[in-house]
Every structure is written in structure tokens, then in C-alpha cells.
Amino acid sequence: MSKHLPIFIPQTADELTAQWLTEAVRSSGLSGEARVTDFATGPPGAGVGFSGVTLKVELTWDRHEPGAPAVVLLKVPSDNPGNRGLVEAEGGYDREFDFYERFSGDLPIAVP
Template identity: 40%
Template sequence: MPRLVSDPASLDATWLTEALREAGALPAGRVTDARGQHIGHGKMGDNVRYALRYADAPADAPASVVAKLPAADPTARAGSVARGGYLREVRFYQE
């Protein structure tokens, strides 16, 4: 499993290749470029869409992915942790 990150700049081509491979979305090839664009800021977190470019990837590899990241603001992040917001959201997606 790729290391967990909280900074959008940390989601580089290597990290995304590993995450997509683990999820079964990239059985071959690798991400060569990932351009991030913020698409949402909330009290609990930030959302960034990454447009992806590949080398030697199948034609059906995702053209983009969305990352849901913890809030950049330390006060908002601490509040979400204290209220269990991040844990509840992870459990929602796991079920």
C-alpha cells in the first residue's frame, strides 16, 4: 500500500502508479505525469482532480482520479480528528 499523504504535492507519478496498481486499475505501465487541480474545499478536507498521463498503460487506464485529502487548515483538521470525521468517512467508503 502506498504511504498515506495529506499534501496534494505528495501525490506524484510514482505514488499514483502504486495506488492505481494496488487498486487493480493499472495492471501495466506507469503514470508519467499528474496535473492536480483543486475542485473543492470543505471544512473536513480538500478535493483535487489529477489528470494523468501514462507510459505503456492499457487504453482503459483512468484519464483522471480525484483525491480526497485532509483539510490543509490545521484547526479544521484537528476538529475533524477530534469529532471522528475522518474515521467515519473512511468507514463509509469501506462499506
């Protein structure tokens, strides 16, 4: 499984595109030729935490491909400037990214 995300990483749900989702899922090794043609977002549960927002993203593919997920979770930084500033000042987003970079291969779930 590749651990390289597309260079651009959405900072808000509004920046999310079908093309970015296609590239992100392909980079994880979960799809090859299929591409995302549409998507819908919503909260997976509570949805909002101190450091960010987690969204459930339901994917529509242009074709069936074994292993291509129907749903992914997207985490974006907090849209609250105070919360975001505190997390950035403490390096929280960088530490979380580093965790996934270092340990995603050891996790029993797919992590793009």
C-alpha cells in the same frame, strides 16, 4: 477489486508522486503494467470543504492500458489546523476511510 492502498497516504497535494499514483491505481485493479509518468492537479469544482480539499488529478501514463483512468480525484485532509483538529477529534477521517473500506465493493464506481 483490491481494497489495499499503499501504506503511505498523502496528506497534502505536495506529497503526491507519480509512483504513489501508480501504486494506488494498481491497487484498485484499474491498471496492471502501465505506470504514471506525470500528472497535473487542479480543483474539480469548488475544491475546498470544511474537512478537506478535493483535487482533480489528470494522469499521464507510459502506455495505453484499457481501464487505466485518465483522471482521478484525490481527497486530502484540511490544511486549516482548526478544521482538521475538529474533524480528527470526532474521528471523521477514520469514519470516512472505514466507509470506503466496508462499502466500496457495493458502489457502482471504482474506488481505490
